[in-house]
Amino acid sequence: MKKVKTMHSLMPLPIEMTLADKELVIDSEFRIELSGHVEPRLERAAMRLSERLAQITGISMHRDQSAAREDATLLIHVDEKVAEVQSATEDESYTLDITAKIAVLRSRKLYGALRGIETFVQLVRQSDYGFVVPAVRIKDRPRFPWRGLLIDVTRHWIPPAVIIRNLEAMASVKMNVLHWHLTDDQGFRIESYRYPKLHELGSDGLFYTQDDVREIVEFASDRGIRVLPEFDMPGHTSSWFVGYPDLASAPGPYRIERNWGGHEATMDPTREETYEFISNFLSEMVTLFPDLYVHVGGDEVSGKQWQGNPDILKFMVSEGIKDTRHLQAYFNCRLHGILNKLGREMVGWDPILHADLPEKSIVQSVRGQKWLAEAVCNGFQGVAGSEYYLDLLRPAEFHYGSDPFGAEAAELTTKQQSLIIGGEASMWTEFANAENIDSRIWPRAATVAERLWSSRNVTDVEDMYRRLAEVSRLLDWTGITHKSGPRRMLYRLTDYGSIKALSTLAEILRPSFDTRWENHDYTSLTPLNRLVDATVPDSEKVRRFSRMVEQFIADPSDIVLQDALETQLRVWLYNHVELEQDIQQSQLLTELGPLSETLTHVAEIGLQSLAVLTTGKRMVHTEWEKQMIQLKKATDPITEVVLLIVPDIQKLNKAVRTVR
């Protein structure tokens, strides 16, 4: 027996699980049997499971069932039929019992079986007997019924194939809502037959055809994922007005906006024609989206256009609407009326919160947990959004540590908390495009998926990162390019030279979202082909280095640690010598000189601190102060990236002061 893997790598972690020391072998004779209520979606899911096992293991699965083994390897039993349209509160519970002979997956409804299949896939591992799943008993169900991923397809165009592979990835971590941000100032990304100038003039030709949409909705449905379309109104609507300026509260012409931040374009909520248009448009859209909910946005309505329009001001006076906030509430009531006639309910960002908001509406937080708490205090259902903005490029542990019941929501009563039905990770695309969006969403979204599925007390960050690394590998097999994309980008950066030195630098960086956001030169046409675009927020390398530094400071006499730290610091010290050659060879690398040199300086200070700490020889105080200032400066972003090891070197530098 070469190795026994006693740990599993499930993410999200199931509610209850018991592992046994046995294994069920997965080979080419693997066979699935379905029983109970078998619907075509379950059959297709079983087929996909075989294909995915074949992919992960490299073993062709026997298709000729008559020739395969008689007993099934995996029995899937579903008790009951589900309604045609997936609701926001489906039963997703399942049990999975695996022995050395057979695996049995049972669920009351289809959705539980779909979730259990993903658990099965995550259990696959290598052993001395080849590929196996461990013997296990799992009883599982989600903590929240609404576990979403928002993808903004407006700031940068995200082609259908990218959406498709992200749905596959969402399914693999049991997420069940694709929140599709389809329209904004920067683009109107869905085809409308009724109002063709919306997509024709509002998208630069980059939009989903209705066939694309149907395919995506069906693909999602097959995986138990609801598709929630967002048509952001009445603000964020510049792209609508390019073709239909009469909808706006101020005269046009309008153009597709190419820069970021708030724009003033706002629908005119006082004209009946506006509601006629919205009604016709939404009537068409609901034929494409079967979900009960439509997201109507409602964020960042500046009110400037309203205040500047005498007709609108007159309307407000005559209707007794005291301010623009109440005018938006009026608009939302009308919107709600339209949706209700179409058999739909609305979801909106927290600025829609208002006494007049129709009661079945769902409020999604965008300005912080405070607003989520506020929404449920007022009796609305709430979806946690603000803490899970993936585009801010914070490390996974940040999102992992944010609970829907946390911060301001912690003070709520149990009954109020029960109105918080889940959350959504959000991927806004000001600084992401089809090439690198996967690397911005994954694997971090998996930690949000776990936060929303698993028990609240599952909070071990170390174990999360361990499992996240395994999930990341699995995602690689689903076609997600979170690993291959940045790698290819590094090659482009070196003009297809060696990426060794550049990788050494890249793996200890994180992109600085704030620096970019503050740079108002950015538009949708700014190239995203720089190092910052190929850099991801979590660094396993730096996590390991931080641990070593901490241990070393606690015990500077540990020779093994001394050696390891010195070796690592020397790699960083000399990296610039190599990278400088590459910089000479590639125009795209030109900007990196100062950053790369900073790494050299920081590593040098680290080595000097190390020497002081190991030899006990004191450092001249002015020298130490100089270093401290240098390090402080090195914490600033350079070329929009942050050197992640600086805080660790600062710890070493600080420890030097204790040497007297």
Next chain:
Amino acid sequence: MKKVKTMHSLMPLPIEMTLADKELVIDSEFRIELSGHVEPRLERAAMRLSERLAQITGISMHRDQSAAREDATLLIHVDEKVAEVQSATEDESYTLDITAKIAVLRSRKLYGALRGIETFVQLVRQSDYGFVVPAVRIKDRPRFPWRGLLIDVTRHWIPPAVIIRNLEAMASVKMNVLHWHLTDDQGFRIESYRYPKLHELGSDGLFYTQDDVREIVEFASDRGIRVLPEFDMPGHTSSWFVGYPDLASAPGPYRIERNWGGHEATMDPTREETYEFISNFLSEMVTLFPDLYVHVGGDEVSGKQWQGNPDILKFMVSEGIKDTRHLQAYFNCRLHGILNKLGREMVGWDPILHADLPEKSIVQSVRGQKWLAEAVCNGFQGVAGSEYYLDLLRPAEFHYGSDPFGAEAAELTTKQQSLIIGGEASMWTEFANAENIDSRIWPRAATVAERLWSSRNVTDVEDMYRRLAEVSRLLDWTGITHKSGPRRMLYRLTDYGSIKALSTLAEILRPSFDTRWENHDYTSLTPLNRLVDATVPDSEKVRRFSRMVEQFIADPSDIVLQDALETQLRVWLYNHVELEQDIQQSQLLTELGPLSETLTHVAEIGLQSLAVLTTGKRMVHTEWEKQMIQLKKATDPITEVVLLIVPDIQKLNKAVRTVR
């Protein structure tokens, strides 16, 4: 000015080209203008070009033409309309003139423009001004009009997405025929409404729907690629007979064959019902495939079933057919009659060659150049096939060195040679599946593409490999997984540990096709997840090492070379120490112990030889002999791979003898 790239990396090499020392900048303002005869395929090609440039450069291309620069960056002019269906002899010539201000691509027909667009893409490179194409004048046209790639989708199932991305790759090196080997003993891979038991019982459910086929044919047509379907008859037909055993010459039942080599299943050419079936079936198929040609296979007809069937023997006597070869000719004449009624001509493998073969038939060589020569001597058009079997996993230079006019075809008259209309690279899939087929086809197929497009005197192997490396990078952007696939497989092999030591070994190996072919245990269910499956035939590493060894032997006093060789040999010497750890961790690596140890021994001999050659100290003759024997043994494949550095070490070892 940091660097000047004086070389380009075009493949296939154009017929005429002149490079100038100027550059045209590619930025987000890049704009294409079309003129002359503009058909939708050209518009789509222009759109794709923008997208591909955006992909390669990471620069978003401006879609809003009104906002873009006034002058086009690239003007594409096509003179004339083309016929609806692409023929086998289209005009594909084009000229491409690039100055620092504008690029102008001109062609008589659409096809020339499509080829020129690919040249343009291959010209993109980085300079001090960002991404550019060099100023150049190109006049180009293909040497042969038929430049194909055969993909066998029967031995292993190759899903539609894999075909699609391979079409994209074919287009990028100007190949223009997808020869789609759709039926064989191991599978019937296309949906038939007329005879549904063909795909239902003959494919394990792994077949292309007619929608898939239409999509693929259209995708190919958009890229100027003809799709030539192959329905191999009368042999290689087991899968047909599972559902329709009456077609066979011997009673059933039949099953889908799962092992390789020839099978005896053969259609009964004496029954009218056979022709009625074929006629109905082909009538259905020609609605899917617009090409003039249908490939009817015709290879490896064993004749055993015919000789064992008294009715067939009686028929032969009554019709005066003297042997089975003539019976196959009779079958082919009938087949030709059916195809002609459908407005089609036939292509077949060289065994169809026979005095009675209808004159417009095309013969594709499978048994060697001799048969290609034989075909054209007999007045038929010929397509070179036998020298371009990619599945044999020979290095690129082998195929590159094989000319359609070479070997037995060299003796032909110019007029006879003119009947050789091109060639095809063939990818049979006994030992390849969806996971690794890309790495078996690419980048090597590009050298076949060059052989068939460029002048015969373009034969510089060094330069070919240099350009092939660049083509390989471009292919990476088209979605071809020839790089990412094997890399992922290495990770699977180490169970997601480090792949450092395994890569060091893998990059100096080539798979041994022969060893696998001789192993009759292989079936379509044998896992293809071993090191041999992740190994490719060409090793840049070994080519570099070979050059170093040659130079060193010529001048053993070269200290730089001594050092470099020693460093490299030491890496190999110690690799096993590291790999052994990985082997302990992964069951899939277990078999690799002996191979990895062999590398150690070979490297050790190399180091000893090096020492002798540099110090001049003689080696004991018996020791030398022992080493020679060890090296001889090391040339044998181990676990189905060949250690490519052995011949170089043998050269060093041999050189030792000269030290007296």
